[in-house]
Amino acid sequence: MSKPARISYWILLLTIVLVGWLHLATLLLAVLFSYFVLHKLQFGRRPWLAVSLFLGVLLGIAYGLAHFINQAVVALPKIADTAIPSIIAWAQGHGIGLPFTDYESLKGLAIDTVKDEVHYLGKFANFTKGATAQFVFLLIGCVVGLSIFLNSQLDLDRGSYAVKNNLYSLCCEEIALRFRSFYHSFGMVIGAQLVISAINTVLTSIFVLAVSLPHPVVVIGFTFLCGLLPVVGNLISNTIIVAISFTLSPRMALASLLFLVVIHKLEYFLNSKIVGDRIRSPVWLTLLGLILGERLMGIPGMILAPVVLNYLKGEASKIAVPGKAEDRADHVPSLSPPLS
Numbered sequence: 001m002s003k004p005a006r007i008s009y010w011i012l013l014l015t016i017v018l019v020g021w022l023h024l025a026t027l028l029l030a031v032l033f034s035y036f037v038l039h040k041l042q043f044g045r046r047p048w049l050a051v052s053l054f055l056g057v058l059l060g061i062a063y064g065l066a067h068f069i070n071q072a073v074v075a076l077p078k079i080a081d082t083a084i085p086s087i088i089a090w091a092q093g094h095g096i097g098l099p100f101t102d103y104e105s106l107k108g109l110a111i112d113t114v115k116d117e118v119h120y121l122g123k124f125a126n127f128t129k130g131a132t133a134q135f136v137f138l139l140i141g142c143v144v145g146l147s148i149f150l151n152s153q154l155d156l157d158r159g160s161y162a163v164k165n166n167l168y169s170l171c172c173e174e175i176a177l178r179f180r181s182f183y184h185s186f187g188m189v190i191g192a193q194l195v196i197s198a199i200n201t202v203l204t205s206i207f208v209l210a211v212s213l214p215h216p217v218v219v220i221g222f223t224f225l226c227g228l229l230p231v232v233g234n235l236i237s238n239t240i241i242v243a244i245s246f247t248l249s250p251r252m253a254l255a256s257l258l259f260l261v262v263i264h265k266l267e268y269f270l271n272s273k274i275v276g277d278r279i280r281s282p283v284w285l286t287l288l289g290l291i292l293g294e295r296l297m298g299i300p301g302m303i304l305a306p307v308v309l310n311y312l313k314g315e316a317s318k319i320a321v322p323g324k325a326e327d328r329a330d331h332v333p334s335l336s337p338p339l340s
Helices: 003-021 025-041 047-093 103-114 118-125 127-150 167-210 216-227 232-246 250-275 283-297 299-318
Strands: none
Touching: 003 025, 003 167, 003 283, 003 299, 025 047, 025 127, 025 167, 025 299, 047 127, 047 216, 167 216, 167 232, 167 250, 167 299, 216 232, 232 250, 283 299
16 A cells, blocks of 8 residues: 555544544534535536535525424424323323323433433533534535535645655545545435435325324424434334324324334335445444444434445455455355354
């Protein structure tokens, strides 16, 4: 491996470490997603058309999120006030003990659970400040992504140096290759997740509208947003749907649960076709990555975790290791101990 290539790997590693350490995952995601959308909106050699469409998409997303947040802030307390008594009554009727008896005790249980977590209480106390910072990061990320789309060159003076193959120019080329590979991994992961989330949202929307489930905007919005989180996103959206269904009746909650089970069985097939053909990582490794990403960077870290895992696998698979026998190529490594 050449010296510029080694330097480029260290720079990318340093970038990922700094993103986690300085809590800049939102900024990185905004850059990647902005470039991803701009690339998809590009038709021929018309970058400014893509930029115009991108600005329109941003305005549409901002309006949709504002409407969804407004609906969710109003609806979620109503859902809790109605669903929790229904859940408690159903549990008592079936002899199931719950750690709470009403909404207030549930809130008390939640507070007791996290009261020793100073880190999260500090986050809650600084919620407004944090939300403002994340919003600024989103704006900066969109601008950076737009700038990269219009001009992605690192070395603007390439060809004007006295030494043609100088270290700086060669490092810029290698760094561009590393980040291009990282973006390719992001495109694979987020593209697959968007397709899966869109299909799941459409099917859930049909069910929600067919049974006249209350607060459809909240349900559909959470289904799509949570669908962007691998593995755990479905658990969050399913909990909300079943809780809302309890506001109608326990039977509706059971019907919703059965519907969601059927949908997720279909998603296993879709994952094998849409995600599995692109990203072949074991589920346990993805879960560990999600946990580590959440601890380091919160929800943005959960989105970035499969991207980093896929990137590491892709880069490592391109590096040849000398001295290995070719007859080991067909050997499939496993963590399971050999059978005696």
